Amino acid sequence: MISYYQVLKENYESGKPGMKFNKDRAHNSTVQRFMLDISREIKMFCGQLSVFRNGFYNYISEDSNELSEMLKNEIINSLSSFLIKEDSKLIIIFENFKKDYLKDLIVSETFLQGIKDKKILLFKLKDNLKDKKNLNHFSISDKKIVRVEQDKEQHNAVCTINYEESNRVFNIIYDRLLTLAEPIPDNEIDLNQ
Numbered sequence: 714m715i716s717y718y719q720v721l722k723e724n725y726e727s728g729k730p731g732m733k734f735n736k737d738r739a740h741n742s743t744v745q746r747f748m749l750d751i752s753r754e755i756k757m758f759c760g761q762l763s764v765f766r767n768g769f770y771n772y773i774s775e776d777s778n779e780l781s782e783m784l785k786n787e788i789i790n791s792l793s794s795f796l797i798k799e800d801s802k803l804i805i806i807f808e809n810f811k812k813d814y815l816k817d818l819i820v821s822e823t824f825l826q827g828i829k830d831k832k833i834l835l836f837k838l839k840d841n842l843k844d845k846k847n848l849n850h851f852s853i854s855d856k857k858i859v860r861v862e863q864d865k866e867q868h869n870a871v872c873t874i875n876y877e878e879s880n881r882v883f884n885i886i887y888d889r890l891l892t893l894a895e896p897i898p899d900n901e902i903d904l905n906q
Contacts, residue, residue, distance in 0.1 A: 714742075714783070714784065717733075718743050720733065721733060721874065724875070725874050730874070730877075732876075733872045734871055737858070739772050740808065741763075742770075742784040742785075742787075742788055745764045745852065745860070746784075746788045746791045749791035752804045752854040752855050753801050753802070754855040755803050756806075756852065756884075756887045757803070757804070757850075757851075757852045758806045758808070758851050758887065759805060759808065760808045761814050762805065766819060768817055770782075771820065777819065778850050785819055792820060796826075796833075801832055802834065803827065803832065803833045804834045804836070805833065806837065806894050807835070807837040808838070808846065808848065810835070810897055812902075814864070820894075827902060828898075836896055837895060838890065839894065853884060857875050857877065857880045858880075859872070859878065
C-alpha cells in the first residue's frame with residue numbers, strides 16, 4: 714500500500730491524466746487517505762461511511778492485522794490533519810443512514826468535532842428515492858481525483874487523477890444527488906441520545 718500511495722502521488726504531481734484500479738478495502742483506504750492529504754474539499758456518496766469505521770479495518774485484519782492497523786492509523790492521522798486545514802470540508806451523502814454507523818467510528822471524537830465545527834457535513838438521500846441502491850458510491854476531491862466503486866461490497870473501484878471531464882461529470886452527479894438529499898438532524902448524530 715505504501716507503493717500504491719506513491720504511485721497515486723506521482724501521477725497527481727505529474728499533472729497528467731491517469732487511471733488507477735483499486736481492488737479492495739486496503740486500496741480504498743489508501744485512495745481516501747491520499748485525497749485527505751492533498752485536498753481541501755472532498756465530496757463522498759457512500760453507503761455506510763466504511764472507510765472511517767472499525768468494522769472496515771476488522772475485515773482487512775482477517776488477511777493481515779499489521780496492514781489493518783497501519784491503514785487505520787494512517788487514515789486517522791490524515792483525517793485529523795485534513796480537519797485542521799483552513800476552510801476544509803468533508804461533505805458526505807449517505808445512501809441510507811443509521812446512527813450505528815457513527816458508533817463504530819475509528820476516531821469518533823475527531824469526527825464528531827468536525828461535525829460540530831461544520832467541517833464535516835452529513836446528508837442522506839430521501840427515503841422515497843427508489844433507485845438509490847443502484848447508484849455507485851464515489852468520492853471527489855477538489856484536486857481532480859475521483860474514486861468510483863464498481864462493486865459496493867468488495868470495494869472494487871476506479872480512481873481517476875487529473876481527468877477534467879471525469880471531475881466535471883461527477884461533480885454534476887454529486888450536485889444532483891445533493892438536491893435529492895436532506896441534512897441529517899442533530900438528534901441522529903448525537904451519540905449521547
